[in-house]
Every structure is written in C-alpha cells, then in structure tokens.
Amino acid sequence: MLDRKLLFITGKGGVGKSTVAASLARAAVAQGKKVLLCEMDAKGALSKLLQTTELGFVPREISPNLSAMTMNTQDALREYVGIFLKTPFIAAIPGLAGIFDFVADAAPGVKEVLVVGKLCYEVRKGNFDIVIVDAESTGHIVAQVAAPTTLRNFVPIGPLNEQTLWMTEILEDPQKTGVVVVATCEEMAVNEAIDLVAALQSKTNVDTAAIVVNRVPSEVFTKSQEVVFAQLNLAKNRSIVAKKIGSNIDLALQATDLGRARRNLATHHISWLRRGLAEMRPIKDFLLLPDFSYEASDVLVNKLSSELEAELS
Amino acid sequence: MTTISELIQRDGLVVVCGSGGVGKTSVSAALGVLAATQTQKRVLVLTVDPAKRLANALGLSALGNTEVQITPELFKNSKTKLRGTLAAAMIDTKASWDELIIRHAPDEATRNTVLQNSLYKNLTERFVHSHDYIAVERLYQAHASGAYDLIIVDTPPSRNALTILDAPKRMQDFFSSRLLKLLTPSSQWQLLALAAKPFYEIADRLLGKGLLRDVAEFFTLFRTMETGFVERARNVEQLLHDSKTSFVVVTTLEDAPLSEAEFLSTALKERNFITSFAIANRVIPKELTSAALLEQAEVLKRLRNNAEFTSELASTLTSSEAEIDASLLSQTMATIANYAQATTQIIEHQTALTDRVAAFADNFASAPMLETDIADINGLIALGESLNIG
Structure with a gap:
C-alpha cells in the first residue's frame, strides 16, 4: 500500500488513526520514500506524536524525508484562488472568508473539494513519493473523497467544476489512491469499519487499500498451555495450588485470565470484522497491530512503524 | 466529595463527555440503569452511538429516534429491580431536523419547500455543526416535555465534544450574522441587496454561476423560521447552564484519551460548566496489586x-x-x-495516570476492566454498581 501516492487513514474516533498514520509515514521513510504527512483536523495530535512543534499549512520537514502539515480550509482556498484562477488579488478582498464559509456550509462538496484538492495538488506536484493523510473519522471520509464528483453534479459549470476532473483521476485510480480503515477489537469500531467499507464501495470509486486492526492483545497461552491453565484454575485445584505455590497465585491467575479474556474478545471481534468484509469486494491488506497503548507516544510510533514495515515487506 | 449515588439522586441533566472509544455509551447507560433501580425517578438515556449490543443489553433490537420504555420484564433474571422507569432513545440527526423544521415553519408551503429543497439535506448535515445542535435540541425537547426527572446524555462522538455546548450560541450567531442579512435581503433592505452584488459576482467566478444565489434563496426561506430557532437556542443554552445540569468526563487510563479528557475539562471550565465527575473506565481491578x-x-x-x-x-x-x-x-x-x-x-x-484524572474534577469514580463486553442488563447493573463503589 505504500507504493500508492495518496493514502487516507480513517476509522472511528479513538481507534488510533493518528498513531497509525504517523507509523505508516515512518515505515514509508524507512523504505526510502519521501513522505508528506497531513493532519486534517488541526487538533495537534500529530505534532505531539512526532514530538515536534505545531504544524502549519506549509509542509515542514520534521525529520529526514518526513514532512508534515496541517490542513486549513482558508489557506487551501487562498492557494486555490492563487494557483487556478490566477487572480490572487481576489483572495485579499475583505469579507471573502466570510462569504466563502457561508457558501461552503451550504453547497455540497465545496469545502471538501478545496481540502482534497490541496492533497491531490501535492500528489500532482510530485515533491513527495507519498502523501499520508491523518483523515477525519468515518463520518466525513466518504463525503471527502467523493467531493469532486458530488460538486460536479451540483455545479454544472464554472472553474471549480473544471478543477474537479483531474482530482477525480487521481482519487479513483487504485494505483495512486487508497483509503486505510483503522479499527480496534471493539464492537463499535468493528461495525463502523464494516459500514465504512460498504459506503466507500457503494458511494465512491475510491479503493480501500487496507484494513488495520490496531491494539490487538497478544495471545497469552499456546493451545497445550491452555489445558494446563484450565487445570490450575479449576476450583477444586485452587487450594492445592495455593498451598504449593503461595496464596497470591490467585491474583496471578486472575491477571492472566483478564489477558486471556481480552484476547478472546478481540479474536471474536476480528472474526466478526472478517465475516462482515467477506460480503464485499476483497481488500488487499488486512493487518493486525499489537497493543502498545501503554507505551509513551514516541516508543509507540517506533514500535508500530517497525511492526508495519515487517508486515508490509 | 459526592458519590455517583448522590449524582443520580438529583433531578436534572447529566451530560457525559469524553474521547471516542472510552466506553462513554456504556457508562451513560449504566448510570441510567443505576438511577432507575436505586430511585423512583423517571429516567431517560439519550445516546448517539448506535451500538447494537448496547441496545440488546437494554432489551431492544435497535434504538430509534423516539423514546422507548424499558420493561420491568428485562430485570426478571436480576437481583436488582426497576423502582422508577427507564427509557432510551438514539439521536437521529436527520429525523430530528425534520421535526424541527415542521415545528418552526410558519406555514405549510414553507415547510414543504424547505423539506424538499435539495440543499436541505446537505445543510442539515454540516452547517452550524448541526449534529451537535440537534443533540442539545433533542435533549431540551425531552427535558421540556416534563416526562423525565433525570436525563443522561451520551454526547456525540465528535473529537471535540465541546462543539455541542457551543452549538446553541452558534445557531443564534448564525441568524444574527450580517452576511445572512446581506444574502437574504427583504424588501426593506434593497440598499443592502445592492451592496451584496459584488459578493455574488466574486462567488460566481470562484464557485460557478448561480450557486450562491441558490443558497441565498434557501436561506431566505430558512430565515422565516428565525424567531422560533433563536428562542429555542436561547432556552437550550440556559438549560445547559442550569445548576441542575452536571457534566461527567469519562476516560480510560491511557495517554491519549486522558489528554483529551483534560483538554475537555479545562474547556468546560472556560465556558463556566463544572465537571462534577471524572470517571476512569477499564481500570485493572484493585485487588491486583x-x-x-x-x-x-x-x-x-x-x-x-x-x-x-x-x-x-x-x-x-x-x-x-x-x-x-x-x-x-x-x-x-x-x-x-x-x-x-x-x-x-x-x-x-x-x-501514575490516576492522579491526573482525579485532578480535573471534584469527584472521582472508576470502573474495572471487564472480561467481556456488556451484553445484557446484568452487565449494565454491574457497571453501575462498580461506578458507585469506585
């Protein structure tokens, strides 16, 4: 998936989109690529994860071959006006920002086109090998990637309309663009992922590049060890075991059991996800990432990116 | 120091906020169950997350926009019984918007034109953060009906849950904005209409011919509903600031959700809302030292x-x-x-993180990490009880 030019990382709120986006970016850099990482919501999660200062609209190289930026509709509008209409003075007219906000709130796809247009523009300029987008949560992504088409249907003529064509060419080419849907092993995250893939496939022509299940707890026991654990855990054996090993063995067993339960639940949700996706067009990559959520941010990104590198090579 | 039990003894509203994925919806439902089993109150849980398992746990096949009463039958295999009543509903933005338009439209013609306008659906989806506005509006509606003593609201899954609290204000600002007046000139304001002409010309060059005019037409209709909307937004805002409204911030003991919770709590304070409870969810059981x-x-x-x-x-x-x-x-x-x-x-x-949770609210409660997802009413009862003890 890292051979594409534009990747949108999305998923339910709280599944670790920013973490996965940052880790994918690091993995791409490790493969020798020049990467642009773009945060869509200016919340500052990315700069915190990458341990750098606040990001701006202009891409900044934060480490060798890794540049980052944050999206801003106003700046995207200014750039759009400057580049495509070749009348930069218009952008300086007072009140334009207000009028724009007003129309953009109402007309379908205007804001989205500016934002997606900026990303496609970076792809077209070719300063980077890959643009990785820490996108908004599931609710917005379909509207975003479908925006050029939506707008074309809504505004039949005009400069915005003409500009949407080349964007669509980039977005709808599976060699170039892909959506990465991130989920965790929880009911709602899994359901949202299934619904999202269905919506992407039915409402857009944009390819779903991968499903990433984040924070998968590791397996506690091998199958044969499970049998032993079950015997240790039997009520009738507990007192014998406690006498032989120590009374705190109960706590160690409880801790282990909590881990087993989390793993079992995760496995259940992953198979539910696979079943839900089986009814749809096949998706090339299905990646499981281990649970590093108790690590500090920098360690987390490093560990996840090595994990992704291994998975993707 | 207050306990969760005292929180649910009060009449009024409990607004549950937090980052995505921390178990907000389950906590909201558990608080509702606790209130309806410990007191004789009429309780409503309003949620935005359509979790099927949660609906099932409440004995419903799915949650809808209208409130559904939970039957005492659901508690037949539980030691705990309903003493009050418990209802649940999911906020459906589209359906709620339609209801609002129907309520505020001055006449049938306006109502039908608005509901059938192609811009309308798109508008209700994004302008003035309409999901958020609808959530508080729906809350107000349930409150004003007088049918409930206690309403627990699970806030929308927006990354910045604060937008719901700003939504009524934004709605008022929207109607009073100069731009709206410029774009929707009434007959008395011909001069202003003239002033708007350059805007239209620029917009036509930027966006495509006539788009802005179509939008303006829609808003001209929409403005006929101004009085109703603005008054309503003002009432909703008052309700949120009422002393009977409590804010609860839920988090897990992990870095990212906790930072979000801290940010949320600070921002609540800036808006003169008090976070009355911080809840740490999925805590390793205390006996495991x-x-x-x-x-x-x-x-x-x-x-x-x-x-x-x-x-x-x-x-x-x-x-x-x-x-x-x-x-x-x-x-x-x-x-x-x-x-x-x-x-x-x-x-x-x-x-190490617990102290940070305790620091952002006067009161603190926690719930243990569970071995399974909550799948039935007993799961919700257990979660409510552990919140009450922890």
Missing part, C-alpha cells in the same frame, strides 16, 4: 525450574480429563509469571 503480582512472578519463576516440584504438581493436577506433563506445566508457569509481570506494568502506568 503490583507487589503481590511481582512476588508471585518471582515464586513461579523459581519453582518452575525445580524439577521435583513441577513433576509432583503435574501429577496432582493430572486427572481423567487432562494429562499434565511436567515440562508443559513449567512452560505454563513461565507464561503466567510473565503475564503477572506485564500486568504490573499496566498497573504502574494506570496508577
């Missing part, structure tokens, strides 16, 4: 290498169902030791 687990891990590591010990224990554990072999027992003991040790790392991490 690092000291005990570490000690046990040491013992296990020592004993697993004692061949005499493992073969003796293996034969004790061997039964007709399972043949236990000493080397496999030794491996299993090593895994348990490792796991006990790994759990202490999580405990340390959680303990």
Whole structure:
C-alpha cells in the first residue's frame, strides 16, 4: 500500500488513526520514500506524536524525508484562488472568508473539494513519493473523497467544476489512491469499519487499500498451555495450588485470565470484522497491530512503524 | 466529595463527555440503569452511538429516534429491580431536523419547500455543526416535555465534544450574522441587496454561476423560521447552564484519551460548566496489586525450574480429563509469571495516570476492566454498581 501516492487513514474516533498514520509515514521513510504527512483536523495530535512543534499549512520537514502539515480550509482556498484562477488579488478582498464559509456550509462538496484538492495538488506536484493523510473519522471520509464528483453534479459549470476532473483521476485510480480503515477489537469500531467499507464501495470509486486492526492483545497461552491453565484454575485445584505455590497465585491467575479474556474478545471481534468484509469486494491488506497503548507516544510510533514495515515487506 | 449515588439522586441533566472509544455509551447507560433501580425517578438515556449490543443489553433490537420504555420484564433474571422507569432513545440527526423544521415553519408551503429543497439535506448535515445542535435540541425537547426527572446524555462522538455546548450560541450567531442579512435581503433592505452584488459576482467566478444565489434563496426561506430557532437556542443554552445540569468526563487510563479528557475539562471550565465527575473506565481491578503480582512472578519463576516440584504438581493436577506433563506445566508457569509481570506494568502506568484524572474534577469514580463486553442488563447493573463503589 505504500507504493500508492495518496493514502487516507480513517476509522472511528479513538481507534488510533493518528498513531497509525504517523507509523505508516515512518515505515514509508524507512523504505526510502519521501513522505508528506497531513493532519486534517488541526487538533495537534500529530505534532505531539512526532514530538515536534505545531504544524502549519506549509509542509515542514520534521525529520529526514518526513514532512508534515496541517490542513486549513482558508489557506487551501487562498492557494486555490492563487494557483487556478490566477487572480490572487481576489483572495485579499475583505469579507471573502466570510462569504466563502457561508457558501461552503451550504453547497455540497465545496469545502471538501478545496481540502482534497490541496492533497491531490501535492500528489500532482510530485515533491513527495507519498502523501499520508491523518483523515477525519468515518463520518466525513466518504463525503471527502467523493467531493469532486458530488460538486460536479451540483455545479454544472464554472472553474471549480473544471478543477474537479483531474482530482477525480487521481482519487479513483487504485494505483495512486487508497483509503486505510483503522479499527480496534471493539464492537463499535468493528461495525463502523464494516459500514465504512460498504459506503466507500457503494458511494465512491475510491479503493480501500487496507484494513488495520490496531491494539490487538497478544495471545497469552499456546493451545497445550491452555489445558494446563484450565487445570490450575479449576476450583477444586485452587487450594492445592495455593498451598504449593503461595496464596497470591490467585491474583496471578486472575491477571492472566483478564489477558486471556481480552484476547478472546478481540479474536471474536476480528472474526466478526472478517465475516462482515467477506460480503464485499476483497481488500488487499488486512493487518493486525499489537497493543502498545501503554507505551509513551514516541516508543509507540517506533514500535508500530517497525511492526508495519515487517508486515508490509 | 459526592458519590455517583448522590449524582443520580438529583433531578436534572447529566451530560457525559469524553474521547471516542472510552466506553462513554456504556457508562451513560449504566448510570441510567443505576438511577432507575436505586430511585423512583423517571429516567431517560439519550445516546448517539448506535451500538447494537448496547441496545440488546437494554432489551431492544435497535434504538430509534423516539423514546422507548424499558420493561420491568428485562430485570426478571436480576437481583436488582426497576423502582422508577427507564427509557432510551438514539439521536437521529436527520429525523430530528425534520421535526424541527415542521415545528418552526410558519406555514405549510414553507415547510414543504424547505423539506424538499435539495440543499436541505446537505445543510442539515454540516452547517452550524448541526449534529451537535440537534443533540442539545433533542435533549431540551425531552427535558421540556416534563416526562423525565433525570436525563443522561451520551454526547456525540465528535473529537471535540465541546462543539455541542457551543452549538446553541452558534445557531443564534448564525441568524444574527450580517452576511445572512446581506444574502437574504427583504424588501426593506434593497440598499443592502445592492451592496451584496459584488459578493455574488466574486462567488460566481470562484464557485460557478448561480450557486450562491441558490443558497441565498434557501436561506431566505430558512430565515422565516428565525424567531422560533433563536428562542429555542436561547432556552437550550440556559438549560445547559442550569445548576441542575452536571457534566461527567469519562476516560480510560491511557495517554491519549486522558489528554483529551483534560483538554475537555479545562474547556468546560472556560465556558463556566463544572465537571462534577471524572470517571476512569477499564481500570485493572484493585485487588491486583503490583507487589503481590511481582512476588508471585518471582515464586513461579523459581519453582518452575525445580524439577521435583513441577513433576509432583503435574501429577496432582493430572486427572481423567487432562494429562499434565511436567515440562508443559513449567512452560505454563513461565507464561503466567510473565503475564503477572506485564500486568504490573499496566498497573504502574494506570496508577501514575490516576492522579491526573482525579485532578480535573471534584469527584472521582472508576470502573474495572471487564472480561467481556456488556451484553445484557446484568452487565449494565454491574457497571453501575462498580461506578458507585469506585
């Protein structure tokens, strides 16, 4: 998936989109690529994860071959006006920002086109090998990637309309663009992922590049060890075991059991996800990432990116 | 210091906020169940997350926009019984918007034109953060109906849950904005209409011919509903600031959700809302202490290498169902030791973060990490009880 030019990382709120986006970016850099990482919501999660200062609209190289930026509709509008209409003075007219906000709130796809247009523009300029987008949560992504088409249907003529064509060419080419849907092993995250893939496939022509299940707890026991654990855990054996090993063995067993339960639940949700996706067009990559959520941010990104590198090579 | 029990004893509203994925919806439902079983109140839980399991836990096949009463029958296998009443509903933005338009439209013609306008659907989806506005509007509607003593609201899954609290204000601002007046000139304002002409020209060049005009037409209709909307937004805002409204911030003991919770709490304070409760969810059970687990891990590591010990224990554990072999027992003991040790790392991490949770609200409660998802009413009862104790 890292051979594409534009990747949108999305998923339910709280599944670790920013973490996965940052880790994918690091993995791409490790493969020798020049990467642009773009945060869509200016919340500052990315700069915190990458341990750098606040990001701006202009891409900044934060480490060798890794540049980052944050999206801003106003700046995207200014750039759009400057580049495509070749009348930069218009952008300086007072009140334009207000009028724009007003129309953009109402007309379908205007804001989205500016934002997606900026990303496609970076792809077209070719300063980077890959643009990785820490996108908004599931609710917005379909509207975003479908925006050029939506707008074309809504505004039949005009400069915005003409500009949407080349964007669509980039977005709808599976060699170039892909959506990465991130989920965790929880009911709602899994359901949202299934619904999202269905919506992407039915409402857009944009390819779903991968499903990433984040924070998968590791397996506690091998199958044969499970049998032993079950015997240790039997009520009738507990007192014998406690006498032989120590009374705190109960706590160690409880801790282990909590881990087993989390793993079992995760496995259940992953198979539910696979079943839900089986009814749809096949998706090339299905990646499981281990649970590093108790690590500090920098360690987390490093560990996840090595994990992704291994998975993707 | 207040307890969760005292929180649900009060009449009014409880607004539950937090980052995505921390269990907000379950906590909201559990608070509702606790209130309806501990008191004789008429309780409503309003949620935005359509979790099927949660609906099932409440005995419903799915949650809809209209409120559904939970039957006492649902509690037949529980020790705890309903003393009050419990209702639940999911906020459906589109349906709620339609209801609003129907309520505020001055006449049938306006109503139908608005509802059939192609811009309308798109508009209600995004302008003035309409999801958020609808959530508070829906809340107000339930409150104003007088049918409930206590309403618990699970806020929208927006990353910045604050937008819901700003939504009524934004709605008022929207109607009073100069731009709206410029774009929707009434007959008395011909001069202003003239002033708007350059805007239209620029917009036509930027966006395409006529788009802005279409938009303006829609808003001209929409403005006929101004009085109703603005008054309503003002009432909603008052309700949020009422002393009977409490804010609860839920988090897990992990870095990212906790930072979000802290940000949320500070921003609430800036808006003169008080976070009355901080709730830490999915906490490792208290009886699991690092000291005990570490000690046990040491013992296990020592004993697993004692061949005499493992073969003796293996034969004790061997039964007709399972043949236990000493080397496999030794491996299993090593895994348990490792796991006990790994759990202490999580405990340390959680303990270090607990102080931060306690710091952003006057009151603190916690709920343990569960071995399964909440799948039935007993799960919700148990979660409510642990919140009450923790």
